[in-house]
Each structure stands twice: as C-alpha cells, then as structure tokens.
Amino acid sequence: MNEHDIERLERRLGMSRRDFMKFFAGLAATMGLSSFAAEAMAEAVAVQRKRPVVIWLHGQECTGPSETLLRAEHPTLERLLLDMISLDYHQTLDTGAGHQVEAAKEASMAANKGQYLLVVEGSIPTKDGGIYCKIANKTMLEHTKEAAENAAAIIAFGSCASWGGVQSSGPNPTEAKGVHEILPGKTVVNLPGCPPNPYNFLATVMHFLTFGKLPALDAQGRPLFAYGRLIHENCYRRPHFDAGRFAEEFGDEGHKQGYCLYKLGCKGPETYANCSVIEFNDISGGTWPIGVGHPCFGCAEKGVGFTKPLFSLADVKTHTPPAMFPEISQRQGSSGVGTGAALLTGAVVGAVVGATAMAAKKLNSTGDSDKQG
Template sequence: MAEKEFDTGGFDFSEVEKRLGVTRRTFLTFCAGVAGSLGLSTNSAMAMAKAIAQPKKRPPVIWLHGQECTGPSESLLRSEQPSLEHLILDMISLDYHQTLDAGAGHKVEEIKKKSMEENKGKYLLVVEGAIPVADGGIYCKIAGETMVDLTKEAAEHAAAIVAFGSCAAWGGVQSAAPNPTGAKGTQAVLPGKPVVNIPGCPPNPANFLGTVLYFVTFGKLPPLDEQNRPKWAYGRLIHENCYRRPHFDAGRFATEFGDEGHKKGYCLYKLGCKGPETYNNCPSLEFNNVGGGVWPIGVGHPCFGCSEQGVGFNKPLFSLADVKTHTPPNAFPEIDDRSDASGASTGAVALASAAAGAVAGATLVTARKLNSSDDGSNSDDQNG
C-alpha cells in the first residue's frame, strides 16, 4: 500500500534498510504516520524519510537530567518497531546523556564541554526533569555544579531547547506544593530563550519524535501554542477527541469504579477525569504506540491531567475538572434565543395596515355622505 502511495522519486532506501534493520515499506509507512500526525503532506513524509536516510550531518544533542524519574527517556526507549531509540540515536549525535552514556565521571563531562564548544549554536539541548532553584539550587548537582547553572550554561549556545516531560516543561510533581526545593520548569529558569515544551508524565515519545523530525527536516520548530507546546500534539483537549465523549453529552457517567456505568464504558468525568481541561493527543495516539486502547481513559481510569500545568499533581485525583470546551462560541442558546419568536413579515404588516386604513377610509367617506344628508335632515327636524 505504502509503496504505491509514495512517489519515492527513485530514491535508494537500501542503505537505511540495512542501517535501521527495517524494510523500506515499514520505514516509509512510519514516516507517513509521523507526518500525518503532524498534519503534514506525503511530500513532507518523503522529505522526512530522506532526511533520516541521508543525514547530512547528524545534529549533536546535549541531554540534561534534573529532578525526575527518567520517565521520558524510559518511554522513549520503549517504543515499538522501528525502534525510536534506534532511529533517534541514528539521526542525532547524542554527545551527552547522563543515563545512556556508557562512560561516566570527569571524562564524560569533558566530552560535553568539548562538544558544546565545537558545536556552538548548532546543538540541540534536551532538558529532562525539573530544576530546583531554592537555596542557590543546591538540591540537584551534577559533577559539583547545580542544575540551574548547568542548564543556563548549556542553553547559552544551543540552537534549540526542548523541555521533555512535565518536570522539564513546568516543574512536574516536585513543583507541587509545598515545593521545598523550589523546582521549576526549564522555561522558568531561561527567561527570554525559546523552549519547546513536550509535557507529559511520561510524555508520549511520538510527540518528541515528531517535533525533532520536523526540526531535522525543515530546520525550524513546528508551530507552538502560548505555552510553547507543539500545536500538532497539544492543540486539542483530550475531552474533544475522547471516544467516551458521547456518553458525556448524553449524561451517562460512571459514578464509581466497577459500577454499571463504569462497566459499560460511560464517561469518567464524575470520577474526576481531567480530560476536559488537559491538552494532549492521547485519544488519537493512545500511549507509547502500544495500541489496543491502552491509555488511562482507555483502560477505565480517569485522565490525571499529567501534561497540564496546574492540573496533574496539583488537583486532587478525583476532583471535578473545569470543562474548558464550552467557552463561546459553542452551540448554546443565548438567554434571549427563542426558537419560535416571530417577526413581522412585509405581507402581514401591509395587510394589517390595509385593514386599519380601510376602516379609517370608509369612515371618512361615510362622514362626508352623512354631512350632506344631515344638512337635509336637520332642516327636516326644524320643520317638524
């Protein structure tokens, strides 16, 4: 199917087939899928495929870890075929990654410094984990330096900065009250620097991959929303594309776990589902490309709002979400909207005026006649 649809222009994919260990067909289908979820055309899919197959110069990547559980990296590593980590590591030159680097200690730190120096203004900085700023940032140190300083240093000459995961995007779990370490998101410690946020706990690897592929292919970042999240992934509320939505609209809710409504797959809003206030593409991509309806709402648990600042880790698990879909203009009747209030038609106005006019006219005519006859009859009376 894919072979027929793609105009590969005679491009030779044998090298990439060998390198990635996948068939050409699987590879192209994958690229088309990524382009599709980004809302791009098949031409862009081809451009991506070529960019991957023929890396001019793999962009160097510096990957920092702050306060976190390494969830984002873990989820990235557990992608399906063709393995994302394979693809990513093949596409980019991962010069520094604290958990994946085989080496350790001063040697690795030296390599990082060297790479940053050599690739000034060209490398991609990925931040994973929150950055504590309380007490001078002492709560997270790598090689004797605070995470704040490391981040600022690395950000100085980065071509682009990606905050991967909710912790890096807005602080995540450790930023929730009382937040003793003063944990913050990447953007918060890098004012003025453009940071792309890929929130989620853990974030969907596809959202990272799509954004990076876009960057590699077109040399620029995809369109972002106000919170610097790629619009293609975070442009819609979960509630908007959720397949339980018809139950919400019909007023059918699960009221407790295991009840009749829960078994029947009714809406989980009453159980505290945060889908109505969380922007993510989980309903369409599900999680980790596992398929089979495997994502929180799919398996019967209310959305937790993990990717949404102020929702995940902040709102109680089973408290009700603020429904954000219904801001106008939505299809609600306004207070003065009356389905059947009827205005005046021209014909009706004309007819009513004609009727009133006819009475007035007839009166005047009759009055004139009466006057002439009265002149006579009055004199009759006088005579009589």
C-alpha cells in the same frame, strides 16, 4: 530525494521506503501538517548526510520520558537513536561511564556548537546552589546552563523539566524548577506529561530538522499542535458530558457504560494535551487513562497534576462554549413577521379604511337630502 538517496536510506535504516513514508505521514498528522510536510520531513532525514546531534540531560526525575521513548514503535528506539539522530550523550543509555562519557559530551558540544539539540528531562533543584542533584561533580543547574549556552534548540521533555513536576509540588524541599525558569530569555519547548507522549517529542524534533525552526508555541512554551486544546475538547466521552451522563463511582452502571468521568475527578476539562486524540504510544485500544476508565490526572498541566487532589472536581475551562448552548435571547418558536401575514394584515386594515371611505362618500352624496328631510 532521488533513487540513490532512497537506496542508501533503505540500507541505512533497514526500513522499506513505504514504511519510511508511513512514519513521516504519521508524524505530520500528529502536528496537523499536510502530506507535503511529511515528504519534506522524510527528505530531511533521507538526504541528511550527518545525523543531528542530541545532548540529553537528566535532572530530578524517574526517567519516565526516556522510558516512554524506549517504547515508541515508529520508529523503534534503536532506529531512532542509531540511525535518525546522533544521541551523543544520554546518561541512562550511554554504554560508557565516568570521565570518558563526560569528555565525549564536551567534545561533541564543542564540535557541534550552535547545532545540537538539547533535551532535558527532570527538574532542576535550585536550593543551596543546586547541590541536590550532581552529575560528574557538577550540579544539574550548571550542566543545564552550560549545555544550553550553545544549543540550537532546547526541549524540556516531561512535566518535571517543563514546570518542575512532582518535585515542585509542596513543600518542594529542593526548590525544583523547570528548565525555562533557570534559562531566562531562552526559548524552551515544553513537552509536559508524566510520562510525556513520545510522538509529540518526535514531531517537535522532526519539525525543527525539516523547517529549521520550532513549531508554534503557546504562552507556556508548549507546541500548539499538541497542547492547543483541552483533553476534554476532543475526548470521546465528551458527548456523555454534554448530555449530563456521568459515572458516579468506579464500577457503577455509568462507569461500565463508558460515561463521562468528570464527577470522578477527571481533569480533562482543565488539562491541555492531545491524549484524547493520539492516546499513548502505539499500544492502541484506548490505552490512556480516560480510555481505561480512570479520570485524567492532569499530569501535563501545571497547577493540576501533583497539585490538585486526584478525585476533586476540575475547573471546566470551556473557552468557547459549544454552539449547542442557547444564548439568553434564543427562544423556542419565536417567529418574525411573515411576508404573507404582513401583507394580509395590511390588506385587512386597508379594506376597513377603504370601505369606510367609500361609505363616507356615499353618505356625503345623500347628505343634502338628509338635511332637507
């Protein structure tokens, strides 16, 4: 990244070099990457002559994922969308409408074949050929399959796109499914959450732009940097859990003291997400469910959010029990054999045997006189 690039960049983004680097340092930290990675990402954006193209589809959903992205501060939405990526198609943000937009989308997809990023938010109804969600006279099912065909990478943003979300919980009248379910064989990055955290999205996108590949994913296609651990594992209320201090009901003394919310039904112990580390957006001040005193709902976890009752107890998935649990064989104050004690014991036994031997010898030397006497 040379001076020229930076000047151009500063002009382009209206952002100082300092702020620019700070932003990427933050993103790298989100993913647990080093400052070298932050520089590399910065360079990827700064040197980029053409912004990466993004096609953004909406299925059955509430636009929550887009809404959360609108509220991101680093960068602000307009900087991201106008300057950092080229959002060629997005149903709720596009100014145009109708055939015009659809045509623009198709033109962009054709022009950037194999290079554009496909982002999907919302679940995809599959019942009756997917007729329950249609855009421009085409089902969402068709839209998604079509756009996925030549996408460089596919990101399912939000729980609905990741595993069906609220629509997929019983009785699921439209047979709503997540993106990866209708695209068998394709790699889909799942970023569940309701709403999902925008920084996990940005970090994933920047990782792809910088390194040309997706971040490491778990078995459910979720980036490990964000979904590798239970909320419970890094929760700042965890020490209360470990000490058995629980809020018993809303507003009680334990609740006021900030005790663990497990007994109120917190799903942190069975939900994989990094909420307890990065909280939500840039609001700060502990603004995320557990931070404001509400048990985690498990929105990001398939089979938990929208499935389990809100206040039922979570299954604690402590995959590695903390070292503080004593193993069965650990005992209080069991001692090994001290060297000094062993030596001393040997000395005592030796003294008895030695004294016996000496006395026996002495008795033997007087033995003859005994017999005569």
